[in-house]
Amino acid sequence: MTRQRRVILEELRKVRSHPTADEIYQMARKHLPRISLGTVYRNLEVLSDQGLIKKLDVSGDRSRFDGDLTEHVHIRCIVCGRVDDFPVRPAVTLPEINNDCGYEIGGFVLEFSGQCPQCKKAEVC
Amino acid sequence: MTRQRRVILEELRKVRSHPTADEIYQMARKHLPRISLGTVYRNLEVLSDQGLIKKLDVSGDRSRFDGDLTEHVHIRCIVCGRVDDFPVRPAVTLPEINNDCGYEIGGFVLEFSGQCPQCKKAEVC
C-alpha cells in the first residue's frame, strides 16, 4: 500500500460522484503533484481486483469508479454523462422517481452478468 | 440508403450476438470488400439516430449494436464479454435464471438514464 494507492483510495471514498480515471488523477495530483496517469490506472485496477473499489461497467464511454461498496443503483445523465447514486425503494413507479431525484427519466438499463456456458465449461482452475 | 448502409443493417439484423463495430465491419467486408471501418462507424451512428438499430450503452469497453428493437434485457459474460439476450419473465429468481439460460449469474446492473436537474434546466431548444 503505497502513498499513491492510499491517496487514490481516500479521494475515491471522499466523493459520491463516480469519477473517471482522469478525474481521479486530477484529485490525486493535489496531494501528489508528481503522480502519473499510468499509476492511477494501475492502482485503480489493483484496488478493483482487491475489492476495495468498484469499477462501473456501464455508461459506454469512459470507465468510472466507485468507492462505495454497498449495493446500490446508479442513474446516469444522458446529456452530460454524470453518474449519481439512485435511492432504491421497493415498488417505485416512474413518476415517483422523477419527483424523488430531480432527474427526468427516459429509460433504464438492466443487465445481468456472469459466466456464459462456454466460459463456465472452460474454467479450469 | 446506400449499399453500405443496407448491408450493415441486414447483417446486424441477421445475428443475435450484439456485435462490436469491428465485428460488423468484418461481416460487411464479406459483401463489400472495400468498405472502410470509418464508414461502418458513421452508418452505425446514422442508423442509431434513425432508430433503426440500438447502440448498447452498457458493458464498459467497446460499443455494441443491436438490430432487435423490441424491449428486452441483456446478459453479458464477465469472462469473454459476449452479450446475449435475456428472457425476461415476471418475478424471476436467481436460481431460476441460472437454470433457464445456462449462465452462472454473478450480479446485475440496473441503471436508469435521463436528464439531470442541471441539464434539464439548461435545455433551451
Next chain:
DNA sequence: TTACCTGCAAAACCTTTGCAAGTAC
C-alpha cells in the same frame, strides 16, 4: 534484500474526422 511500485514516454486501441472522389435521388 526482494518483490513490487513509480514516473515517464511510447504504444495500443477504439472512435472520430478532413478530404477529395463517388453515389443516391
Next chain:
DNA sequence: GTACTTGCAAAGGTTTTGCAGGTAA
C-alpha cells in the same frame, strides 16, 4: 445537379505497457 456518402488516412481520446530507478515490508 446537389446534397449526402464513401474510402483512405490521419488525428483524437482513453487505456495499457516497457523500462530504469525507487520504495514498502
